[in-house]
Amino acid sequence: MRIAVPNKGRLHEPTIELLERAGLHLENGADRKLYAETVDPDVTVLFARAADIPEYIADGAADIGITGLDQVRESGHDDVVDLLDLAFGRCRLVLAAPEDGDIESIEDLGGKTVATEFPTITRNFFADTGVDPEIVEVTGATELTPHVEMADAIVDITSTGTTLKVNRLAIIDDVLSSSVKLFAREDVVDDPKVQEIRTALSSVLAADGKRYLMMNVPEDRLEEIREEIPGLDGPTIMDIANGGEKVAVHAVVDERDVFQTISQVKERGASGILVTEIERLVE
Ligand SMILES: Nc1ncnc2c1ncn2[C@@H]1O[C@H](COP(=O)(O)OP(=O)(O)OP(=O)(O)O)[C@@H](O)[C@H]1O
Ligand SMILES: O=P(O)(O)OC[C@H]1O[C@H](OP(=O)(O)OP(=O)(O)O)[C@H](O)[C@@H]1O
Ligand SMILES: [Mg+2]
DSSP: OEEEEESSSTTHHHHHHHHHHTTOOEESOOTTOSEEEESSTTOEEEEEOTTTHHHHHHHTSOSEEEEEHHHHHHHTOTTSEEEEEOSOSOEEEEEEEETTSSOOSGGGGTTOEEEESOHHHHHHHHHTTTOOOEEEEOSSOGGGGGGGTSOSEEEEEESSSHHHHHTTEEEEEEEEEEOEEEEEOGGGTTOHHHHHHHHHHHHHHHHTTEEEEEEEEEGGGHHHHHHHOOOTTSOEEEEOTTOTTEEEEEEEEEHHHHHHHHHHHHHTTOEEEEEEEOSOOOO
8 A cells, every 4th residue: 555645845744744643653764765664564655746646646656645635636637536634734726816907807817818836727717717818837936927927817825815915916716725635546445454544544633622631520529520521422430449439530522622621620529630632533
């Protein structure tokens, strides 16, 4: 089983960190080496450019891969299956034009020029609009092109919006919402190893923003305290050896609920309260 991941760029580090957190530790990977073994002898990691990963998967060079949805759409490999949203690398592809120019809507682009790093996505976008501008392909710094008469508008990525703003470009329309996902070739979707990797990655996402709460509570106030704990499937209750009238209560709670929950259970007699991070949560 081969999994292709970005070898550089902004997606490289978060992807490696996610694999590590999922327990799929990399082994024998040296700097600049383009593949690595993992703790699972059946899983090899290939390092490729984010833009090439859809092609690796479609071709069979890799079976699954991690990259942006925008890269899969741009590759034209629409048969590559999206298995899991990994919740990072979120961005929008937008159509934008100079703030103070005369392009204010898609219709204004008839006979005009649009510059982009994403010609396939841009062509598909305009195909649905009935407007047919000329598409000029660039490989970066797209925001410059309307200011040097290379293009009248652009289709480019925005996340914080800073680059559009400093280049005085206004959004005309949304083209695509993208995030990083786990993708697979159709014929490996049901492979048990693929499902194992999907489960491991999703267990990391499920644990994000959750905390494990442990406390001792007087048995006669258990019901009251149970009501205050918004736990996953209800809390686990355990006898404590020599615990007297107390029992141990463990629960998974949302991080944003922890502060309030602690005050509420403490008021109702809970003691020895511990809060810990959760690495993975397999449901
Ligand atoms: N603000 C953003 N700008 C660009 N890409 C983003 C942004 N936010 C998320 N992404 C995702 O990252 C991908 C770009 O990855 P890439 O490997 O090209 O990184 P990069 O840091 O842009 O590298 P490069 O130096 O080659 O431009 C995009 O296709 C998109 O899926
Ligand atoms: O909304 P923002 O947070 O400002 O991010 C968007 C910008 O970031 C990316 O550029 P990148 O840094 O990848 O440079 P590039 O144009 O050379 O690819 C993208 O192409 C936009 O220009
Ligand atoms: Mg870039």
